[in-house]
Amino acid sequence: MTISVVIADDQDMVRTGFRMILESQPDMEVVADVVDGEAALAAVEQHRPDVLLLDIRMPRMDGLEVTRRLAGHPTSPRIVIVTTFDLDEYVHAALHGGASGFLLKDASPAMLVEAVRAAAVGDSLVSPAITVRLLREMAPRTTAAGAARRPAEPLTERERDVVRCLARGLTNAEIAAELYVSLSTVKTHLANVQAKLDARNRVEIAAWAWESGLAATAP
Secondary structure, eight states: OOEEEEEEOSOHHHHHHHHHHHHTSTTEEEEEEESSHHHHHHHHHHHOOSEEEEOSSOSSSOHHHHHHHHTTOTTOOEEEEEESOTTOHHHHHHHHHTOOEEEETTSOHHHHHHHHHHHHTTOOOBOHHHHHHHHHHHHHHHHHHOOOOOOSSOOOHHHHHHHHHHHTTOOHHHHHHHHTOOHHHHHHHHHHHHHHHTOSSHHHHHHHHHHHTGGGSOO
16 A cells, blocks of 8 residues: 655655655655745645645645644544644644644654654654653643533543553553553544544543543542
């Protein structure tokens, strides 16, 4: 399976670098790279990519608005935000807007490739630095605004363990290793948690963990 990707960033060097990294992979194809949000929407409509790599601050339409417009549509690509700002308020909003992953622009090429592959199969990868710092920053604001939503059903203790690991930025494989369970078990637990929380992706699960205080509790 070849993963089709659109890159949206107003910096020529960033687009060129991302294209070179992704096209060096045998299972990836960059079908377009564009300089602003409106062009990103047009490229998505034309090419129907699997993944959209999206900057936040761009001319004409920013990445946050692009994410909002694409959220919820069954034919929309998975969105991975790639930003310079690890504690930017725009990233907070994108987190709840349906983005599947977040990377800093200084992330390694290997992490960029992993994030695209994860997004393509419905998973997500978030830079650990963003997960911990961003969501910690976010938790006090949400607590002040009101209590985190309650899950439709209580989480089991094992589900809570998995969510704590996820909120620290661990991948599914790292969670499996830490909890001494199989990768399929981790995926099953996360699917159950996602249903109970009515979350769109694992990023929203991590956000809920920090908002509810679960991420700060001992396992």
